[in-house]
Amino acid sequence: MVFNSIHYLFFISVVFVLYFLLPAKQRWKLLLAASVYFYCTFDIKFLVLIAFSIFTSFFLAIKSEETADESKKKLFLHLAIWSSALILAVFKYYNFFAESGTELFASMGIAVSPLLIKIGLPIGLSFYTFQIIGYSLDVYYGVSKAERKLGIYSLYILFFPKLIAGPIEQSQNLLPQLHKEQNFDYNRITSGIKLIAWGLFKKVCIADRLSVFVDMVFSSPEQYSGLQSIIACYFLVFMVYTDFSGYTDMAVGAARIFGFNLIRNFNRPFISQNLTEFWKRWHISLYTWCYEYIYNPLSFNYRNWKQWGIILAIFATLTFSGLWHGAALTFIIYGVLHAIGLTAEYFLSPFRAKMKSTLPSLFYKYVSIAITFHFFLFTLIIFKSDTLSEAFYIIESFTKINISQFGLYLFGDYKIEFLLSFVFVFALLGMEYWQSKTDNYLSFHLKLPSFVRWSAYALMILIVVYFGVIKSNEFVYAQF
Amino acid sequence: MEDITKRLTAIMRNVFENENIVATPELTAKDVEKWTSMTNIIFIGEVEKEFAFKFHFRDVMNLKNVGDLMKVIEKKTAQ
Known part of the structure:
Protein backbone atom coordinates (compact mmCIF):
# COMPACT_ATOMS: atom_id res chain seq x y z
CA MET A 1 0.00 0.00 0.00
CA LYS A 180 1.36 11.25 25.62
CA GLU A 181 -2.37 11.39 25.04
CA GLN A 182 -3.04 13.18 21.77
CA ASN A 183 -6.06 15.43 21.49
CA PHE A 184 -7.91 16.73 18.45
CA ASP A 185 -6.02 19.83 17.33
CA TYR A 186 -7.54 21.45 14.24
CA ASN A 187 -4.46 23.49 13.28
CA ARG A 188 -2.09 20.55 13.67
CA ILE A 189 -4.36 18.23 11.69
CA THR A 190 -4.84 20.70 8.82
CA SER A 191 -1.09 21.41 8.67
CA GLY A 192 -0.57 17.62 8.42
CA ILE A 193 -3.10 17.32 5.58
CA LYS A 194 -1.46 20.22 3.72
CA LEU A 195 1.95 18.61 4.11
CA ILE A 196 0.58 15.34 2.70
CA ALA A 197 -0.86 17.27 -0.26
CA TRP A 198 2.48 19.04 -0.82
CA GLY A 199 4.33 15.73 -0.68
CA LEU A 200 1.84 14.19 -3.12
CA PHE A 201 2.37 17.13 -5.50
CA LYS A 202 6.14 16.60 -5.35
CA LYS A 203 5.73 12.89 -6.04
CA VAL A 204 3.07 12.74 -8.75
CA CYS A 205 3.62 16.08 -10.50
CA ILE A 206 7.41 16.35 -10.35
CA ALA A 207 9.18 13.09 -9.44
CA ASP A 208 7.06 10.77 -11.56
CA ARG A 209 7.12 13.22 -14.48
CA LEU A 210 10.90 13.67 -14.33
CA SER A 211 11.39 9.92 -14.03
CA VAL A 212 9.97 9.49 -17.55
CA PHE A 213 13.00 11.34 -18.98
CA VAL A 214 15.49 9.94 -16.48
CA ASP A 215 14.44 6.32 -17.04
CA MET A 216 14.48 6.73 -20.81
CA VAL A 217 18.12 7.86 -20.80
CA PHE A 218 19.38 5.53 -18.06
CA SER A 219 17.70 2.44 -19.52
CA SER A 220 19.36 2.87 -22.94
CA PRO A 221 21.95 5.68 -22.77
CA GLU A 222 23.40 4.80 -26.19
CA GLN A 223 20.22 6.06 -27.85
CA TYR A 224 20.54 9.60 -26.52
CA SER A 225 22.75 12.56 -27.30
CA GLY A 226 25.04 14.37 -24.87
CA LEU A 227 22.57 17.20 -24.35
CA GLN A 228 19.76 14.79 -23.61
CA SER A 229 21.96 12.94 -21.11
CA ILE A 230 22.91 16.21 -19.41
CA ILE A 231 19.26 17.25 -19.10
CA ALA A 232 18.35 13.79 -17.79
CA CYS A 233 21.08 14.04 -15.13
CA TYR A 234 19.84 17.44 -13.94
CA PHE A 235 16.33 15.97 -13.87
CA LEU A 236 17.69 13.00 -11.92
CA VAL A 237 18.77 15.25 -9.04
CA PHE A 238 15.33 16.81 -8.76
CA MET A 239 13.60 13.49 -9.34
CA VAL A 240 15.36 11.78 -6.41
CA TYR A 241 14.90 14.87 -4.25
CA THR A 242 11.17 15.32 -4.94
CA ASP A 243 10.51 11.58 -4.72
CA PHE A 244 12.18 11.15 -1.34
CA SER A 245 11.32 14.53 0.20
CA GLY A 246 7.78 14.11 -1.16
CA TYR A 247 7.55 10.76 0.60
CA THR A 248 8.95 12.34 3.80
CA ASP A 249 6.43 15.19 3.66
CA MET A 250 3.63 12.63 3.39
CA ALA A 251 5.08 10.66 6.31
CA VAL A 252 5.58 13.73 8.53
CA GLY A 253 2.13 15.03 7.54
CA ALA A 254 0.42 11.71 8.38
CA ALA A 255 2.17 11.58 11.76
CA ARG A 256 1.07 15.17 12.50
CA ILE A 257 -2.57 14.22 11.90
CA PHE A 258 -2.29 11.75 14.77
CA GLY A 259 -0.40 14.23 16.95
CA PHE A 260 3.25 13.23 16.45
CA ASN A 261 6.20 15.26 15.23
CA LEU A 262 8.67 13.30 13.13
CA ILE A 263 12.03 14.88 12.40
CA ARG A 264 12.60 16.99 9.30
CA ASN A 265 14.50 14.89 6.76
CA PHE A 266 15.32 17.57 4.15
CA ASN A 267 16.06 21.26 4.45
CA ARG A 268 16.73 22.89 1.07
CA PRO A 269 19.83 20.77 0.29
CA PHE A 270 20.63 22.58 -2.96
CA ILE A 271 21.58 25.83 -1.25
CA SER A 272 24.45 24.06 0.55
CA GLN A 273 27.79 25.77 0.08
CA ASN A 274 29.85 22.68 0.91
CA LEU A 275 29.40 18.94 1.42
CA THR A 276 29.44 19.17 5.22
CA GLU A 277 26.44 21.50 5.00
CA PHE A 278 24.83 19.33 2.31
CA TRP A 279 24.82 16.29 4.59
CA LYS A 280 23.07 18.35 7.28
CA ARG A 281 20.32 19.16 4.78
CA TRP A 282 19.93 15.91 2.77
CA HIS A 283 18.41 12.74 4.30
CA ILE A 284 19.07 14.29 7.71
CA SER A 285 17.86 11.29 9.73
CA LEU A 286 20.33 8.90 8.03
CA TYR A 287 23.17 11.42 8.32
CA THR A 288 22.39 11.98 12.01
CA TRP A 289 22.28 8.22 12.62
CA CYS A 290 25.60 7.59 10.84
CA TYR A 291 27.20 10.60 12.54
CA GLU A 292 26.12 9.60 16.05
CA TYR A 293 26.53 5.83 15.86
CA ILE A 294 29.46 5.39 13.43
CA TYR A 295 31.46 8.58 12.98
CA ASN A 296 31.51 9.69 16.63
CA PRO A 297 32.57 6.37 18.23
CA LEU A 298 35.10 5.64 15.47
CA SER A 299 36.74 9.07 15.51
CA PHE A 300 36.78 8.88 19.32
CA ASN A 301 38.45 5.45 19.34
CA TYR A 302 41.09 6.60 16.87
CA ARG A 303 41.57 10.09 18.33
CA ASN A 304 45.26 9.47 18.92
CA TRP A 305 45.69 9.18 15.16
CA LYS A 306 44.53 12.84 14.95
CA GLN A 307 43.68 13.77 11.30
CA TRP A 308 44.14 10.19 10.13
CA GLY A 309 41.64 8.95 12.71
CA ILE A 310 39.14 11.51 11.42
CA ILE A 311 39.73 10.47 7.80
CA LEU A 312 39.30 6.81 8.72
CA ALA A 313 36.00 7.65 10.46
CA ILE A 314 34.79 9.71 7.48
CA PHE A 315 35.54 6.93 5.00
CA ALA A 316 34.00 4.21 7.19
CA THR A 317 30.87 6.32 7.82
CA LEU A 318 30.25 7.41 4.24
CA THR A 319 31.08 4.02 2.71
CA PHE A 320 28.68 2.41 5.16
CA SER A 321 25.98 4.97 4.37
CA GLY A 322 26.46 4.21 0.65
CA LEU A 323 26.23 0.49 1.28
CA TRP A 324 23.10 1.09 3.35
CA HIS A 325 21.24 1.93 0.12
CA GLY A 326 21.87 -1.54 -1.24
CA ALA A 327 24.33 -4.24 -2.11
CA ALA A 328 25.92 -2.84 -5.25
CA LEU A 329 29.32 -1.50 -6.20
CA THR A 330 27.74 1.74 -7.43
CA PHE A 331 26.32 2.49 -3.95
CA ILE A 332 29.71 1.82 -2.34
CA ILE A 333 31.45 4.14 -4.81
CA TYR A 334 28.76 6.79 -4.19
CA GLY A 335 29.67 6.68 -0.49
CA VAL A 336 33.43 6.63 -1.10
CA LEU A 337 33.19 9.65 -3.43
CA HIS A 338 31.38 11.62 -0.73
CA ALA A 339 34.08 10.57 1.75
CA ILE A 340 36.76 11.83 -0.66
CA GLY A 341 34.83 15.08 -1.07
CA LEU A 342 34.47 15.62 2.69
CA THR A 343 38.14 14.79 3.29
CA ALA A 344 39.20 17.22 0.56
CA GLU A 345 36.99 19.86 2.14
CA TYR A 346 38.67 19.24 5.50
CA PHE A 347 42.17 19.67 4.11
CA LEU A 348 41.18 22.59 1.89
CA SER A 349 39.51 24.57 4.67
CA PRO A 350 42.40 27.11 4.98
CA PHE A 351 42.27 27.65 1.20
CA ARG A 352 38.48 28.01 1.29
CA ALA A 353 38.71 30.51 4.15
CA LYS A 354 41.23 32.53 2.14
CA MET A 355 38.97 32.49 -0.92
CA LYS A 356 36.00 33.51 1.18
CA SER A 357 37.80 36.56 2.49
CA THR A 358 39.29 37.49 -0.90
CA LEU A 359 36.40 36.98 -3.34
CA PRO A 360 33.17 39.04 -3.42
CA SER A 361 30.82 37.30 -0.98
CA LEU A 362 27.96 36.70 -3.44
CA PHE A 363 30.35 35.29 -6.05
CA TYR A 364 31.93 32.96 -3.48
CA LYS A 365 28.50 31.85 -2.27
CA TYR A 366 27.09 30.98 -5.69
CA VAL A 367 30.28 29.31 -6.92
CA SER A 368 30.32 27.20 -3.73
CA ILE A 369 26.66 26.25 -4.22
CA ALA A 370 27.31 25.34 -7.87
CA ILE A 371 30.35 23.18 -7.02
CA THR A 372 28.47 21.35 -4.24
CA PHE A 373 25.41 20.79 -6.43
CA HIS A 374 27.44 19.45 -9.36
CA PHE A 375 29.52 17.19 -7.16
CA PHE A 376 26.29 15.68 -5.84
CA LEU A 377 24.91 15.40 -9.39
CA PHE A 378 28.05 13.53 -10.47
CA THR A 379 27.80 11.06 -7.57
CA LEU A 380 24.08 10.60 -8.18
CA ILE A 381 24.76 9.43 -11.76
CA ILE A 382 26.79 6.58 -10.28
CA PHE A 383 24.11 6.01 -7.62
CA LYS A 384 21.41 5.68 -10.28
CA SER A 385 23.39 3.55 -12.76
CA ASP A 386 23.22 -0.24 -12.62
CA THR A 387 26.92 -0.57 -13.37
CA LEU A 388 29.98 1.66 -13.31
CA SER A 389 30.45 1.32 -17.07
CA GLU A 390 26.90 2.59 -17.61
CA ALA A 391 27.66 5.62 -15.40
CA PHE A 392 30.89 6.34 -17.27
CA TYR A 393 29.10 5.94 -20.59
CA ILE A 394 26.57 8.61 -19.59
CA ILE A 395 29.26 10.96 -18.25
CA GLU A 396 31.36 10.44 -21.38
CA SER A 397 28.36 11.22 -23.57
CA PHE A 398 28.23 14.75 -22.10
CA THR A 399 30.99 15.69 -24.50
CA LYS A 400 28.94 14.63 -27.52
CA ILE A 401 26.58 17.57 -27.58
CA ASN A 402 24.50 17.74 -30.72
CA ILE A 403 22.26 20.79 -30.56
CA SER A 404 20.07 19.55 -33.44
CA GLN A 405 18.81 16.69 -31.23
CA PHE A 406 17.49 19.19 -28.71
CA GLY A 407 14.26 19.11 -30.67
CA LEU A 408 13.62 15.57 -29.50
CA TYR A 409 12.84 17.03 -26.11
CA LEU A 410 11.36 20.40 -26.89
CA PHE A 411 9.33 19.48 -29.95
CA GLY A 412 9.05 15.71 -29.84
CA ASP A 413 6.38 13.53 -28.28
CA TYR A 414 7.29 14.76 -24.83
CA LYS A 415 7.14 18.50 -25.49
CA ILE A 416 4.42 19.27 -22.94
CA GLU A 417 5.85 16.88 -20.35
CA PHE A 418 9.26 18.50 -20.74
CA LEU A 419 7.98 22.05 -20.32
CA LEU A 420 5.76 21.07 -17.40
CA SER A 421 8.78 19.50 -15.68
CA PHE A 422 10.62 22.81 -15.84
CA VAL A 423 7.62 24.78 -14.61
CA PHE A 424 7.08 22.46 -11.62
CA VAL A 425 10.77 22.35 -10.64
CA PHE A 426 10.91 26.17 -10.64
CA ALA A 427 7.63 26.30 -8.70
CA LEU A 428 9.16 23.93 -6.13
CA LEU A 429 12.32 26.02 -5.75
CA GLY A 430 10.23 29.19 -5.43
CA MET A 431 8.01 27.62 -2.78
CA GLU A 432 11.02 26.39 -0.81
CA TYR A 433 12.58 29.86 -0.93
CA TRP A 434 9.34 31.29 0.42
CA GLN A 435 9.21 28.61 3.15
CA SER A 436 12.76 29.51 4.21
CA LYS A 437 11.73 33.09 4.91
CA THR A 438 9.69 32.04 7.95
CA ASP A 439 10.69 30.34 11.18
CA ASN A 440 8.20 27.50 10.83
CA TYR A 441 8.22 25.77 7.45
CA LEU A 442 4.84 24.20 8.18
CA SER A 443 2.97 27.46 8.73
CA PHE A 444 4.76 29.81 6.34
CA HIS A 445 1.59 30.41 4.32
CA LEU A 446 -0.75 31.22 7.22
CA LYS A 447 -0.09 34.96 7.01
CA LEU A 448 -1.84 35.07 3.64
CA PRO A 449 -5.51 36.17 3.47
CA SER A 450 -7.83 33.16 3.74
CA PHE A 451 -9.27 33.78 0.25
CA VAL A 452 -5.79 33.51 -1.30
CA ARG A 453 -4.95 30.42 0.78
CA TRP A 454 -8.12 28.54 -0.13
CA SER A 455 -7.70 29.44 -3.79
CA ALA A 456 -4.15 28.07 -3.63
CA TYR A 457 -5.39 24.82 -2.02
CA ALA A 458 -8.02 24.42 -4.74
CA LEU A 459 -5.41 25.13 -7.42
CA MET A 460 -3.08 22.58 -5.88
CA ILE A 461 -5.79 19.88 -5.99
CA LEU A 462 -6.56 20.72 -9.62
CA ILE A 463 -2.86 20.57 -10.53
CA VAL A 464 -2.46 17.17 -8.85
CA VAL A 465 -5.59 15.80 -10.54
CA TYR A 466 -4.86 17.18 -14.03
CA PHE A 467 -1.07 17.07 -14.17
CA GLY A 468 -0.18 14.33 -11.71
CA VAL A 469 1.17 11.03 -13.00
CA ILE A 470 -1.38 8.93 -11.10
CA LYS A 471 -0.01 5.42 -11.35
CA SER A 472 0.72 4.47 -7.72
CA ASN A 473 4.42 4.43 -8.64
CA GLU A 474 6.67 3.20 -5.86
CA PHE A 475 8.87 5.66 -4.02
CA VAL A 476 12.59 5.34 -4.83
CA TYR A 477 13.64 5.00 -1.19
CA ALA A 478 10.99 2.38 -0.38
CA GLN A 479 13.25 -0.18 -2.09
CA PHE A 480 16.04 0.44 0.45
CA MET B 1 37.71 25.38 38.47
CA GLU B 2 39.67 28.55 37.63
CA ASP B 3 42.69 26.49 36.67
CA ILE B 4 40.54 24.25 34.42
CA THR B 5 39.05 27.33 32.70
CA LYS B 6 42.50 28.79 32.04
CA ARG B 7 43.93 25.57 30.61
CA LEU B 8 40.81 24.85 28.55
CA THR B 9 40.92 28.37 27.09
CA ALA B 10 44.52 27.83 25.98
CA ILE B 11 43.66 24.50 24.31
CA MET B 12 40.60 25.96 22.57
CA ARG B 13 42.52 28.96 21.24
CA ASN B 14 45.14 26.63 19.82
CA VAL B 15 42.80 23.99 18.31
CA PHE B 16 40.12 26.37 17.01
CA GLU B 17 42.68 28.98 15.91
CA ASN B 18 40.97 31.90 17.62
CA GLU B 19 42.76 34.06 20.18
CA ASN B 20 39.51 35.58 21.44
CA ILE B 21 37.90 32.37 22.74
CA VAL B 22 37.30 32.17 26.48
CA ALA B 23 36.13 28.84 27.95
CA THR B 24 32.89 29.77 29.70
CA PRO B 25 30.39 27.16 31.00
CA GLU B 26 27.69 28.30 28.53
CA LEU B 27 29.94 28.09 25.46
CA THR B 28 28.89 25.50 22.85
CA ALA B 29 30.32 24.29 19.52
CA LYS B 30 27.77 26.45 17.71
CA ASP B 31 29.40 29.59 19.14
CA VAL B 32 32.86 28.81 17.75
CA GLU B 33 33.36 28.97 13.98
CA LYS B 34 36.01 26.27 13.69
CA TRP B 35 34.53 23.92 16.29
CA THR B 36 33.29 21.22 13.93
CA SER B 37 32.75 17.47 14.30
CA MET B 38 36.29 17.07 12.96
CA THR B 39 38.15 19.59 15.13
CA ASN B 40 36.12 18.43 18.14
CA ILE B 41 37.94 15.10 18.21
CA ILE B 42 41.35 16.85 18.07
CA PHE B 43 40.13 19.03 20.95
CA ILE B 44 39.13 15.97 23.02
CA GLY B 45 42.58 14.43 22.44
CA GLU B 46 44.30 17.66 23.53
CA VAL B 47 42.18 17.86 26.69
CA GLU B 48 43.16 14.29 27.60
CA LYS B 49 46.83 15.11 27.07
CA GLU B 50 46.68 18.34 29.08
CA PHE B 51 44.82 16.86 32.06
CA ALA B 52 46.44 13.42 31.84
CA PHE B 53 43.38 11.15 31.86
CA LYS B 54 41.32 9.18 29.36
CA PHE B 55 37.68 9.90 28.54
CA HIS B 56 35.15 7.10 28.18
CA PHE B 57 32.99 7.54 25.07
CA ARG B 58 29.97 7.79 27.38
CA ASP B 59 31.59 10.86 29.04
CA VAL B 60 31.85 12.85 25.83
CA MET B 61 28.66 11.86 24.03
CA ASN B 62 26.40 13.58 26.55
CA LEU B 63 28.31 16.88 26.68
CA LYS B 64 26.05 19.82 25.89
CA ASN B 65 28.42 22.72 26.57
CA VAL B 66 31.83 23.61 28.01
CA GLY B 67 30.31 23.62 31.51
CA ASP B 68 29.53 19.88 31.17
CA LEU B 69 33.08 19.28 29.98
CA MET B 70 34.48 21.18 32.98
CA LYS B 71 32.46 18.97 35.34
CA VAL B 72 33.81 15.80 33.70
CA ILE B 73 37.39 17.12 33.89
CA GLU B 74 36.92 18.04 37.54
CA LYS B 75 35.56 14.58 38.33
CA LYS B 76 38.25 12.73 36.39
CA THR B 77 41.17 14.74 37.79
CA ALA B 78 39.86 14.31 41.34
CA GLN B 79 39.98 10.48 41.04
Missing part, protein backbone atom coordinates in the same frame (compact mmCIF):
# COMPACT_ATOMS: atom_id res chain seq x y z
CA VAL A 2 2.04 2.95 -1.27
CA PHE A 3 1.32 6.48 -0.01
CA ASN A 4 0.21 7.71 -3.45
CA SER A 5 -2.62 5.18 -3.81
CA ILE A 6 -6.37 5.27 -3.29
CA HIS A 7 -6.00 2.30 -0.93
CA TYR A 8 -3.77 4.38 1.37
CA LEU A 9 -6.11 7.39 1.22
CA PHE A 10 -8.99 5.15 2.31
CA PHE A 11 -6.83 3.47 4.98
CA ILE A 12 -5.60 6.69 6.60
CA SER A 13 -9.11 8.24 6.51
CA VAL A 14 -10.61 5.25 8.36
CA VAL A 15 -7.78 5.18 10.92
CA PHE A 16 -8.13 8.96 11.43
CA VAL A 17 -11.89 8.76 12.17
CA LEU A 18 -11.53 5.74 14.49
CA TYR A 19 -8.52 7.31 16.22
CA PHE A 20 -10.46 10.35 17.42
CA LEU A 21 -13.59 8.32 18.24
CA LEU A 22 -11.62 6.20 20.70
CA PRO A 23 -10.79 7.34 24.25
CA ALA A 24 -7.37 9.10 24.24
CA LYS A 25 -5.77 6.36 26.36
CA GLN A 26 -6.64 3.65 23.84
CA ARG A 27 -5.58 5.45 20.67
CA TRP A 28 -2.04 4.06 20.52
CA LYS A 29 -3.51 0.55 20.33
CA LEU A 30 -5.42 1.46 17.17
CA LEU A 31 -2.25 2.94 15.64
CA LEU A 32 -0.36 -0.25 16.46
CA ALA A 33 -3.07 -2.44 14.88
CA ALA A 34 -3.20 -0.14 11.83
CA SER A 35 0.60 -0.26 11.52
CA VAL A 36 0.63 -4.08 11.64
CA TYR A 37 -2.10 -4.15 8.97
CA PHE A 38 -0.12 -1.62 6.89
CA TYR A 39 2.98 -3.82 7.11
CA CYS A 40 1.01 -6.93 6.17
CA THR A 41 -0.32 -5.29 2.99
CA PHE A 42 3.26 -5.45 1.63
CA ASP A 43 4.17 -8.99 2.61
CA ILE A 44 2.66 -10.83 5.54
CA LYS A 45 5.37 -13.52 5.62
CA PHE A 46 8.00 -11.04 6.86
CA LEU A 47 5.91 -10.07 9.89
CA VAL A 48 7.63 -12.78 11.90
CA LEU A 49 11.04 -11.19 11.17
CA ILE A 50 10.11 -7.71 12.34
CA ALA A 51 8.32 -9.22 15.37
CA PHE A 52 11.49 -11.14 16.26
CA SER A 53 13.61 -7.96 16.02
CA ILE A 54 11.12 -6.03 18.14
CA PHE A 55 10.89 -8.67 20.90
CA THR A 56 14.63 -9.31 21.14
CA SER A 57 15.66 -5.64 21.16
CA PHE A 58 12.89 -4.78 23.65
CA PHE A 59 13.88 -7.42 26.21
CA LEU A 60 17.64 -7.04 25.73
CA ALA A 61 17.46 -3.26 26.27
CA ILE A 62 15.69 -3.84 29.60
CA LYS A 63 18.28 -6.44 30.58
CA SER A 64 21.10 -4.08 29.59
CA GLU A 65 19.65 -1.28 31.70
CA GLU A 66 18.96 -3.49 34.73
CA THR A 67 22.44 -4.95 35.06
CA ALA A 68 25.26 -2.99 36.71
CA ASP A 69 27.90 -5.31 35.29
CA GLU A 70 29.56 -3.51 32.33
CA SER A 71 30.54 -6.72 30.53
CA LYS A 72 26.95 -8.02 30.73
CA LYS A 73 25.67 -4.64 29.48
CA LYS A 74 27.97 -4.99 26.49
CA LEU A 75 26.86 -8.57 25.88
CA PHE A 76 23.16 -7.57 25.83
CA LEU A 77 23.99 -4.65 23.53
CA HIS A 78 25.86 -6.89 21.08
CA LEU A 79 23.05 -9.47 21.14
CA ALA A 80 20.46 -6.74 20.43
CA ILE A 81 22.48 -5.24 17.59
CA TRP A 82 23.55 -8.46 15.93
CA SER A 83 20.17 -10.20 16.13
CA SER A 84 18.72 -7.43 13.94
CA ALA A 85 21.83 -6.65 11.90
CA LEU A 86 22.22 -10.30 10.87
CA ILE A 87 18.73 -10.33 9.39
CA LEU A 88 19.62 -7.19 7.43
CA ALA A 89 22.93 -8.73 6.34
CA VAL A 90 21.31 -11.96 5.16
CA PHE A 91 18.38 -10.42 3.29
CA LYS A 92 20.09 -7.39 1.83
CA TYR A 93 23.76 -8.25 1.37
CA TYR A 94 24.17 -12.04 1.33
CA ASN A 95 23.36 -12.48 -2.37
CA PHE A 96 25.69 -9.63 -3.39
CA PHE A 97 28.65 -11.07 -1.50
CA ALA A 98 27.85 -14.66 -2.53
CA GLU A 99 27.71 -13.65 -6.21
CA SER A 100 30.85 -11.47 -5.92
CA GLY A 101 32.64 -14.39 -4.25
CA THR A 102 31.48 -16.77 -6.99
CA GLU A 103 32.87 -14.40 -9.65
CA LEU A 104 36.16 -14.09 -7.77
CA PHE A 105 36.52 -17.86 -7.50
CA ALA A 106 35.51 -18.28 -11.15
CA SER A 107 38.30 -15.86 -12.18
CA MET A 108 40.70 -18.20 -10.36
CA GLY A 109 39.26 -21.20 -12.18
CA ILE A 110 37.33 -22.53 -9.18
CA ALA A 111 33.65 -23.19 -9.79
CA VAL A 112 31.35 -22.70 -6.79
CA SER A 113 27.58 -22.46 -6.69
CA PRO A 114 26.41 -20.87 -3.43
CA LEU A 115 22.81 -21.01 -2.30
CA LEU A 116 21.09 -17.70 -3.12
CA ILE A 117 18.13 -16.19 -1.27
CA LYS A 118 15.23 -15.58 -3.60
CA ILE A 119 12.38 -14.48 -1.35
CA GLY A 120 12.82 -10.72 -1.73
CA LEU A 121 13.62 -7.94 0.71
CA PRO A 122 11.35 -7.24 3.70
CA ILE A 123 9.85 -3.76 3.33
CA GLY A 124 11.51 -1.03 5.42
CA LEU A 125 14.17 -3.45 6.69
CA SER A 126 17.09 -0.99 6.52
CA PHE A 127 15.07 1.76 8.18
CA TYR A 128 13.68 -0.19 11.14
CA THR A 129 16.94 -2.09 11.70
CA PHE A 130 18.80 1.22 12.05
CA GLN A 131 16.13 2.46 14.43
CA ILE A 132 16.47 -0.68 16.57
CA ILE A 133 20.29 -0.43 16.63
CA GLY A 134 20.10 3.28 17.51
CA TYR A 135 17.65 2.57 20.33
CA SER A 136 19.85 -0.24 21.74
CA LEU A 137 22.89 2.08 21.72
CA ASP A 138 20.92 4.94 23.29
CA VAL A 139 19.90 2.68 26.18
CA TYR A 140 23.45 1.35 26.54
CA TYR A 141 24.93 4.86 26.69
CA GLY A 142 22.19 6.09 29.04
CA VAL A 143 20.82 8.60 26.54
CA SER A 144 17.36 6.98 26.70
CA LYS A 145 15.57 4.86 29.28
CA ALA A 146 14.62 1.35 28.17
CA GLU A 147 10.95 1.28 27.16
CA ARG A 148 8.91 -0.92 29.55
CA LYS A 149 5.71 -1.20 27.51
CA LEU A 150 6.08 -3.70 24.69
CA GLY A 151 3.06 -2.23 22.84
CA ILE A 152 4.52 1.30 22.83
CA TYR A 153 7.93 0.01 21.77
CA SER A 154 6.32 -2.01 18.95
CA LEU A 155 4.52 1.13 17.80
CA TYR A 156 7.81 3.05 17.92
CA ILE A 157 9.28 0.58 15.41
CA LEU A 158 6.14 -0.12 13.37
CA PHE A 159 4.47 3.33 13.25
CA PHE A 160 3.14 3.20 9.67
CA PRO A 161 3.91 6.77 8.43
CA LYS A 162 7.64 6.18 8.81
CA LEU A 163 7.82 2.38 8.53
CA ILE A 164 8.79 1.90 4.88
CA ALA A 165 11.23 4.75 4.24
CA GLY A 166 11.80 6.71 7.43
CA PRO A 167 12.64 9.23 8.76
CA ILE A 168 14.82 7.06 11.01
CA GLU A 169 13.45 8.28 14.31
CA GLN A 170 15.68 8.55 17.36
CA SER A 171 14.22 7.16 20.56
CA GLN A 172 14.49 10.51 22.39
CA ASN A 173 12.18 12.13 19.86
CA LEU A 174 9.40 9.65 19.16
CA LEU A 175 9.13 7.38 22.22
CA PRO A 176 8.13 10.12 24.72
CA GLN A 177 5.49 11.38 22.26
CA LEU A 178 3.92 7.91 22.03
CA HIS A 179 3.29 7.99 25.78
